Structure formats: C-alpha cells, structure tokens
Amino acid sequence: MTTELAGRNAAAQPHVRPLEGKTALVTGGSRGIGAAIVRRLAADGAQVAFTYSSAKDQADALAEEVGALAVQADSADAAAVRAAVARTAEHFGGLDILVNNAGVAHVAPVEEFPLEEFDRMIAVNVRGVFTAIQSAAAHLGQGGRIITIGSINADRIPVPGIGVYSLTKAAVAGLTRGLARELGPRGITVNTVQPGPTETDMNPDSGPFAESMKQLMPVGHYAQPADIASAVAYLARPEARFITGTSWDVDGGFAV
Numbered sequence: 070m071t072t073e074l075a076g077r078n079a080a081a082q083p084h085v086r087p088l089e090g091k092t093a094l095v096t097g098g099s100r101g102i103g104a105a106i107v108r109r110l111a112a113d114g115a116q117v118a119f120t121y122s123s124a125k126d127q128a129d130a131l132a133e134e135v136g137a138l139a140v141q142a143d144s145a146d147a148a149a150v151r152a153a154v155a156r157t158a159e160h161f162g163g164l165d166i167l168v169n170n171a172g173v174a175h176v177a178p179v180e181e182f183p184l185e186e187f188d189r190m191i192a193v194n195v196r197g198v199f200t201a202i203q204s205a206a207a208h209l210g211q212g213g214r215i216i217t218i219g220s221i222n223a224d225r226i227p228v229p230g231i232g233v234y235s236l237t238k239a240a241v242a243g244l245t246r247g248l249a250r251e252l253g254p255r256g257i258t259v260n261t262v263q264p265g266p267t268e269t270d271m272n273p274d275s276g277p278f279a280e281s282m283k284q285l286m287p288v289g290h291y292a293q294p295a296d297i298a299s300a301v302a303y304l305a306r307p308e309a310r311f312i313t314g315t316s317w318d319v320d321g322g323f324a325v
C-alpha cells in the first residue's frame with residue numbers, strides 16, 4: 070500500500086472510542102491512580118462516575134475536567150457504597166464497568182499494629198470491594214466488566230510492616246477468581262490489576278525507599294498512574310471478553 074493510499078484510508082475512518090456508550094464507576098477516583106483511570110475511561114468514550122471520601126475540591130475539579138459525576142462515599146461505609154452504585158446507574162441509565170480502586174494502607178510492626186487500622190483496611194480494601202461488586206452485579210449484563218486494583222504485594226512482600234496490607238490485596242485476588250467463575254455465565258468478566266511501585270503523592274518516586282524499590286525492578290523506574298490506567302482500560306474493552314479470573318501484574322518486573 071502506498072503512503073498516499075494509507076493516508077486516505079486513515080482519514081476516511083472516524084476516530085473510534087472503544088468505550089463509547091458504556092458507563093463506568095470508579096471508586097476512590099479523585100486522585101492518584103484512580104484519577105488516571107477516570108481520565109482514561111472518559112477519553113475512551115465512557116460516561117464515568119467516581120467516588121471520593123474527603124477531597125471534595127479535587128473531586129469537583131476532576132469532574133469538571135472530564136465531564137464525570139463525582140459522588141461522595143467512604144468505601145468503609147457499605148450503605149454509602151451501595152448508594153453510589155445506585156446513583157450512577159440511575160444518573161446514566163445503567164452500569165457496564167466497575168473499577169474498585171479505593172484503598173488504604175498502614176505500615177507498622179505486627180506487635181504495634183493498631184486493631185482499628187486493621188479493621189479500617191479490611192473494611193475499605195476487602196469489604197468495600199465486595200459491597201461494590203455485590204451492588205453492581207444487579208446492574209451489569211452481558212459484556213459487563215469488574216476490575217479491582219490490587220497490588221503486587223499480594224504476591225511479593227519486599228519490606229516488613231505491610232503484612233496486613235498484603236493480606237487485603239491477596240484477599241481481593243482470591244475474590245476475583247471466585248467471582249469470575251460465578252459471573253462468567255452471565256457474560257461478566259472479573260479481573261484484578263496488581264500494580265508495582267507507582268508514583269503518587271503518597272508514594273513518590275524519589276528518596277531512599279524509592280531507590281531501593283527501583284533496584285528490584287528490571288525497568289529501573291516507578292510506574293506512572295497512566296500506566297496502570299492503560300491496563301484497566303484494556304480490560305474494560307470489548308476485545309478483553311476472554312480474559313477473566315486473572316491477577317495481572319503491572320509492575321515493571323518487580324515480581325520476577
């Protein structure tokens with residue numbers, strides 16, 4: 070094919086947005102990885118709602134930027150999570166994609182780990198995920214997508230003090246496998262994306278801790294939030310219909 074002909078063919082094809090006509094809900098979407106996911110899904114054509122806990126100014130700014138619906142909901146509050154799912158479905162007339170991104174972490178030696186932090190992490194990282202899925206399942210149909218942001222720490226724990234965090238991420242990986250079996254006959258896929266070290270305001274890619282993490286990754290650098298959003302966006306697309314029950318390591322080789 071000549072360059073001229075290839076150019077004419079490309080020009081004749083309209084820009085296709087793979088999630089056009091789809092509706093997505095992203096929990097914990099006001100900043101970091103969550104905000105990158107909101108931006109990417111919106112750019113791919115989806116109508117997007119996202120939850121936030123307390124960062125109202127950030128949430129409002131993001132909602133205005135991409136034309137999304139911001140819903141205040143603490144993922145530790147089951148009633149608030151259910152209400153966010155219901156509001157999304159009512160506002161947009163349905164729900165096709167659920168992205169469980171909301172999560173919390175606390176690092177401490179086992180002897181000093183506060184039980185209230187343990188309970189909070191279970192409530193947000195595990196129960197919140199299950200509650201969102203349970204509520205969304207009533208709205209999802211053929212071609213539905215459930216994607217949970219886990220962590221490579223479900224499989225590899227390079228430093229002490231993160232045992233409880235790792236527990237919660239291993240739990241959602243197991244939940245993914247079980248629900249993939251349960252929801253597959255309805256045409257709904259269920260997957261987990263497991264990021265490695267990713268640059269966010271809570272985990273900057275500078276300083277002694279970051280340098281030690283980089284040494285464990287063949288690529289030698291942290292991910293950007295957009296890298297994780299790209300994996301989520303692929304799993305949300307129609308062509309990912311045969312991928313379910315997976316825990317996809319997006320970690321720069323951290324787990325190698």
